[in-house]
Amino acid sequence: MRTRIKELRSEIDRINRELLALLAERGRIAQEIGRIQTALDLPHYDPVREAEMLDYLTRENPGPFPNETIKHLFKEIFKASLTLEEAEDQKAFLYSRRGHPEPTVVEAGPARFGAEKLVIAGPCSIESQAQMEETAAFLAEKGVKVLRGGAYKPRTSPYAFQGLGEAGLEIGRDAARRHGMAFVTEVMDTRDVEKVAEYADILQVGARNMQNFALLKEVGRARKPVLLKRGMSATVEEWFYAAEYILAQGNDRVILAERGIRTFEKWTRNTLDLSGAVLAKQETHLPVVVDVTHAAGRTDLLAPLARAALAAGVDAVHVEVHPNPLVALSDNRQQLDFAGFERFLAAIADLL
């Protein structure tokens, strides 16, 4: 009896190998179909075709497996084939590392994103010439190469401080220039892109605008690097597709920024999705920034989160710094004062 089991098992092994060869052949044919569908702009998933296949498979099922089992097994094969077809398309995405293995370096003023570890720092909002001058002088002295500051503020309440607008842009640019820094600031409206690009070295698309496709196309046409923040409820895939909108317009200088996503957690303002940031490094060739200020929303977590992000391989960390956070016109509970920033920098210095 035992020899019989051995014999039958060697039969099973032979059939397994035949099934494997057949699956491989099926996979290659599915890939070929996928390539043609892509060329013709046809969808890969065809529910009618799947229903037809399941129909004849169950009709011609000789047993002993019941039809439900046959359906289940073949549905898995269909799903695996669809994944293969979609993986082929990934190569065509401009953001994808598959078609662009070497990392992209984005230069902005003295900063080289993707080629060196960087810190982006500055106040949430640009409030006055004195505030920006004081902050830029302090940060430049600490070796920070990129100055941030918002002139157009997307505020949850329409009655909250909305930013200084063009006057703020001028203040930010001048402070950065005086101290040899690059200036990054947010643009919220397609009508402002040209104007903001005159002042900024890097255009920021904020989390709330990540799927503002008109804005993405407009900054895609601008001749300035773009810092694209991930939407607070956006999947990693949606974030990459947003980058694709910019890249597809011919602007290849895109920097991705993870800034925390919305979860059920209440002790932090958002939840830092470090796996999303690492995926961005692995799946795309673009530089990746982690914004610890907006991810945590509390100053006591900034250094540990920044350490984790840098150790995980991201290119830069972003942190808000204000000469006097208590009187800041926005985000006043999460910005660092100068002494706090010095401690922050000391805590991450070995990873820069």
Ligand SMILES: [Mn+2]
């Ligand atoms: Mn802020």
